[in-house]
Amino acid sequence: MAESPSSSAQQARRILADRLAGLARDAGLTGRELAVRCGWHHSKSSRIMNARTPPSTGDIRAWCRACGAEDQTADLLASLRSAEGMWTGWRRMxxxxxxxxxxxxxxxxxxxxxxxxxxxxxxxxxxxxxxxxxxxxxxxxxxxxxxxxxxxxxxxxxxxxxxxxxxxxxxxxxxxxxxxxxxxxxxxxxxxxxxxxxxxxxxxxxxxxxxxxxxxxxxxxxxxxxxxxxxxxxxxxxxxxxxxxxxxxxxxxxxxxxxxxxxxxxxxxxxxxxxxxxxxxx
CATH class of the missing domain: 3.30.870 (Endonuclease; Chain A)
Structure with missing residues (x-):
């Protein structure tokens, strides 16, 4: 069975975060450099890459533009929707x-x-x-x-x-x-x-x-x-x-x-x- 109630959802978020981090590496960008291109604080890049903060759809679009990987946007947005749909708290539902x-x-x-x-x-x-x-x-x-x-x-x-x-x-x-x-x-x-x-x-x-x-x-x-x-x-x-x-x-x-x-x-x-x-x- 799953290690914790939301472990499957967390794993999906981790995979998405790893893919975003990989785009940055492939583009030769550090977290700080990517943050400058996206116009946000450098700590946000770190939080997203380490799956501590889930990205928004706007974050993913900005990330792909910064990395010159806009052809990956649609697929990454689909992964985001899948991860978001896995786990729903009762309060939200x-x-x-x-x-x-x-x-x-x-x-x-x-x-x-x-x-x-x-x-x-x-x-x-x-x-x-x-x-x-x-x-x-x-x-x-x-x-x-x-x-x-x-x-x-x-x-x-x-x-x-x-x-x-x-x-x-x-x-x-x-x-x-x-x-x-x-x-x-x-x-x-x-x-x-x-x-x-x-x-x-x-x-x-x-x-x-x-x-x-x-x-x-x-x-x-x-x-x-x-x-x-x-x-x-x-x-x-x-x-x-x-x-x-x-x-x-x-x-x-x-x-x-x-x-x-x-x-x-x-x-x-x-x-x-x-x-x-x-x-x-x-």
Whole structure:
């Protein structure tokens, strides 16, 4: 797995910084000389080349002009957009409220045909009940979002769930057994949610696996993640939202999902764990 939540994004920034530093070297320019040509303080060149400060689009254009490498501008700008898109802090993503953040993901769900989801924290959004979703998003709003549009955000997430019932899609959900007992929203909400899992788990295009707490583990619980087809992984962390599109990184999460899937139980055995959790609540 990644060394830290945003290590993949940081690596992309490091690669971009190294490319910019290489242009300066190829042009025979020191950081000070490049700063003079670009019209900024010499320390800025150093910060950019050492990946301490991310360049802006204007910085990259000025840098390429100073190095006589304007033919590299478009490619470097594409690398910048990719690095910026990898890591998004929750504050930035949710600054306009939770509804917009929910709606922004809908096109991704609509174009995906194979979904894989692992959660060690809570029930994945696509198979949440309205009450469970409201409890989750209300907790998020109270903790970090000034705008209170929870009702609208819940409606947006419920709308997204239609992809479960539209043809041509396959879903594989893995949850750790403690997810069945986490108490989000209180007893009544959790009872409704567990009953919904029994229903959703019977859909022909859905695989629902539960990893028992008693399972002999070859892989410890990790952060929750989604794999969309085979070309994108999204990871939800305490500090932000990570998007991975590099094939090697997506493959790492796919391998992790496969290892976790081998520890899970399905069908009758998964239903037995869900029913046991229901019985403990009743």
């Amino acid at each position: 949710e600054q306009a409220g939770l509804k917009q953040a929910q709606e922004a993901r809908l096109p991704l769900f609509e174009r995906t045909r194979r979904f894989r989801s692992y959660s060690s924290w809570f029930v994945p959004g696509l198979i949440q009940t309205r009450g469970y979703t409201e409890a989750v998003l209300r907790a998020v709003q109270r903790r970090r979002v000034e705008v209170d549009d929870v009702a609208e955000a819940v409606a947006a997430r419920m709308e997204r769930q239609r992809v479960l019932y539209e043809g041509g899609r396959r879903f594989a959900f893995l949850v750790e057994e403690p997810v069945l007992r986490n108490g989000i929203g209180g007893t009544d909400v959790l009872v409704g949610q567990l009953g919904h899992l029994l229903t959703v788990g019977s859909l022909p295009n859905v695989s629902l696996g539960v990893i028992p707490t008693s399972a002999e583990r070859s892989r410890m619980p990790v952060e929750g993640f989604w794999i969309f087809d085979s070309d994108r992984t999204n990871v939800e962390l305490v500090s932000g939202y990570l998007t991975l599109t590099q094939p090697s990184e997506v493959a790492m999460y796919a391998d992790t999902f496969a290892e976790l899937a081998e520890m899970a139980v399905y069908g009758v055995d998964a239903r037995a764990l869900i029913v046991a959790a229901l019985d403990s609540l009743r």
